[in-house]
Amino acid sequence: MSSKQRIEVRVNGTRYVREVEARLTLADFLRHELSLGGTHVGCEHGICGACTVLINDQSARSCLTLAVQADDCDITTVENLRNPETGALHPIQQSFVDAHGLQCGFCTPGFMMTTLELLRENPDPSDEQIKEALGGNLCRCTGYQSIMDSVRLAAQRMKSSTLG
């Protein structure tokens, strides 16, 4: 039988129907089929978290998910953070900028998508809870302290704004 599979996914609210090879990862599908390059691919075997996206609002490593397994799912990627009307950065993005939460930026999309899930569920996380949540994401250059600062700042800003 053919290994091509027909899938229907909603990515950042847009519906896509595509024929994909069964072995294609969701990360490669997003990057190469949909040209959504914001989702980064570091290790391609589940260690670094750079490829984190939300699948049905739950954080997941898109390199450890086949595109076919995302059939009929809602995918949210880092491209969806920015306000589509005003173009303004999401408070999480702005906080990473302001608190120096990134240097080369390679790991940043993964950290931000992980932060999005955390702050949706827990708008006022303790330092311990932030560390626990970010434990699956690696950064090789910024240093985790300023990433912690960025998440704390994002939490403050999201609480005090109605934007969220």
Added chain:
Amino acid sequence: MKPAPFDYHAPATLDEAVALLTRLEDEGCDMKIIAGGQSLMPMLALRVARPEALVDLRRLDTLNYIRDDAGTLAIGAMTSKQAAADSALVKRAQPLFHAATELVGHRQIRNRGSVGGSFAHADPASEYPAVALVLDTEFEAVGPDGARTIPADEFFVTYMTTSLETTEVLTAVRFAPFAPQRRWAIQEFARRNGDLALAGVALTLNVDGGLCRDVRIAAFGVEATAVRLTAAEQLLEGQPAQAAQFEQAGKAGAAQLDDPMSCIHASSAYRRHLIGVLTTRALGEAAARTH
């Protein structure tokens, strides 16, 4: 770092899945079940595994549940580990299994990884097999010859190998009621939070009138499967639940290990040392636990 090509099937029902596995087996196809993919996908990416076909269980919603079955906790194989971690029922009914679940990987891994997948994968460093050995755990599987129940001590065979047939689907795990007075603890050492442990210990015991009874201790991360530390268990039976006895039990447990695994992260001797320390610590933690 890309998986080699394979055929892909996503059967809609358990019957279809078993029929498909049976047909593929008859055709001599090297097939693999995929659940959450959190262990299998890295193996495919690294090409440590190169199956000709994958049978995906993602459409089997009937295997996604957490239920109280007359006191027994039943968890469908396709239930995510995060769902188990978030379940008040799991936390109340099986506190040790719940604590172990929170130690598995990171949130992203628990969101996708299934409860059944961790047992079926039988990674020697996983918390789950050790927990199964110190609780009264049974596994339910369905294959071409129908359903069967497998007790935990017959389920784990060796390194990443269970007694499941290749045509069988693990459908559920069942934990017999955990007596409220029973003590428990799980302790592990990992290089980073969320990593697979270098070594760990899960245990349960009763403390009656200050004496240890019915002690069950299992070590993980050290041998080809999780192992019961029978020497430590026997040493403690009927003995005072005190630090000195826990220290001795740790030594006995460590000494009992055959030949702990060795890798660049931890030598065999270091893993043996860890088991001694973690056993003593876990016993202390369990004894001090108030209900």
